[in-house]
Amino acid sequence: MIFLVLVPHTELKVKKANIVIVGATGNVGREMIAVLEERNFPIARLKLVASEKSSGKFMRYRGFSQGVEGLSKEIFHGYDIALFSAGEAVSRTWAPVAWESGCVVIDNSNAWRMDDEVPLVIPEVNPETIADYIRKGIIANPNCSTIQMVMALSPLDKNPHHYGIQNIIVSTYQSVSGAGAEAEARLAEGSHEFDVIPQIGEFLEGGTCEEEAKMIRETKKIMEKPHLNIVANTVRVPILRGHSEFVLFNFDYSYISIEVVKALLASAPCIKLTDSYPIAQDAVGTDYVLVGRVREEKISGADDNQKWFSMWVVADNIRKGAATNTVQIAELLWNGYLKKASN
Template sequence: MTYKVAVVGATGVVGREMLNILHERKFPVSEVVALASRRSVGRDVMFGDKHIKVKALDEYDFRGTDIALFSAGGATSKEWAPRAAAQGAIVIDNSSFWRMDPDVPLVVPEVNPDALAGYTKKGIIANPNCSTAQLVVALKPLHDRAKITRAVVATYQSVSGAGNEGVTELERQTKQILVNDPVVREKFTKQIAFNVIPHIDVFMDDGYTKEEWKMTAETRKILDPKIKLTATCVRVPVFIGHSEAVHLEFENPISAEEAREILSTAPGVQVLDRREDAGYITPLECAGDYNTFVSRIREDFTVENGLAMWIVSDNLRKGAALNAVQIAEALAARHLKKQAA
């Protein structure tokens, strides 16, 4: 069985990656449609070796479209996801708008694939935040074994998480510094080149940023509402790849060696953990890979039943486009084929 797939936001960094991954993973498409705003109409995007002309979202009729992958921001998803769903497309949305809606499943296929069944309520499935997706992939098998009670996370998030503008700003500022020109700041609140910024998304009344709140709320919805999680989210001058320093407390004892063995066979996880120089993963090395990598697994002796680890993933892939395509794959395998039968 094949499916007509529309990619909304096809000219953005995540939209282009969605097209790449649909082709790489040989998702059974009968047709791929690239959609964006009117200013992008007529531009070419690539699907494998084929050039696809971008069409205007506000002129597109979703009737006959099976799956719509959205990556065009919350305002677009708020307006257009229900319209697409009403016309018969199943929407997989990468924005934050629908994630906490109780009638919209928030899905990471390696973690909670059974939640997909809830798509029938609104015809929309939410993709989690990039930093959440890689975190829960690594936490799920450990939680199943020893039950996580608390997590303390510090993220080191690349500029591609802020879209094309973030990538452009890091490139421009780096060149400006190297030739001793004035540094121009537009996208980020402070200079990002040769710097780190402990601020992603807007500040909330309790002092946390919305990015930090997302990690907490989404982890609870996907994995376990009883987990206590606190995060500090930091933007770093890296183009692709989010990293996380994670400290976990468990209800039951679990050793570093046992955690290493569990993670080494977990779906979507690759362990690279040698206690020697270069025996760990960095974001540079994970770029372009599907896996979530785990390194520096060790016992945290400051708490009972504690572990610490380093988690890295390509944020444009597992953190966004790959997870969306994996949702589409699971949807097709679990639900759409059954309907067709």
């Protein structure tokens, strides 16, 4: 068993967590390691886990060389939190195993997101739902495209005047990094250099693809609006990193103004608002959701009691769309629940 001990003798009184990363050698796993270090997460022991073909490799954390292990039941014993980013099949099989060992799982796959007993969490939006981890020992990280859209819509939906969002129409422009290393390699080779693909995941009954279905279901769950009307169109575009979205939405109140919409967005600490527009490259390496081109839309035939607005939303799909959101959940979980329980 290989792990790195990171507790100097002068800091033994500081309660720190034992962390496992499952899928440590992938895009998101590597970014998790970087974000844990950047945010100075209080780690006592860190264990890196990946597929058998990656077992025995070494990665670096805080200047130390760290060995990578393969999956086994024993790896979770004595650990507090496991960060999973190894795909749906691995999560379905191994997340319950981790919880049986007393290790809470934060999962990046689609395996548990729509389970009624598993909280689906964006820390800036619904942090209170983390408490429900106790039901199955699992917290789900939303889909990357869902995270950035809901982060932009949440301060508008939770406004102090109680104007509720009624309808959402979203078109996404998603980078190839969301499809993994093989897709990145194809882009680098030039095989997809000029392609725009209006399909992410398999097509489902009715013509919706899997990514679109995820956005619709997850948004309703996170915003706690099961009857929200959502139309999603998801597109893979030939850029390496960063997702962009055009979001059209309306309120159930006719007197809200564009000035109020902009003020609500500008006051949200997780959002950077611009009068022009951000591009995907602007978001790479940051944890903000960038918003621009906010405007009121005049839609012929629309209900007089509804106001329609649109905005352009950009974020780093590997950081806030995955790794950073996961680490933020882990911070809330450790500081709010597990650290107290382990004292």
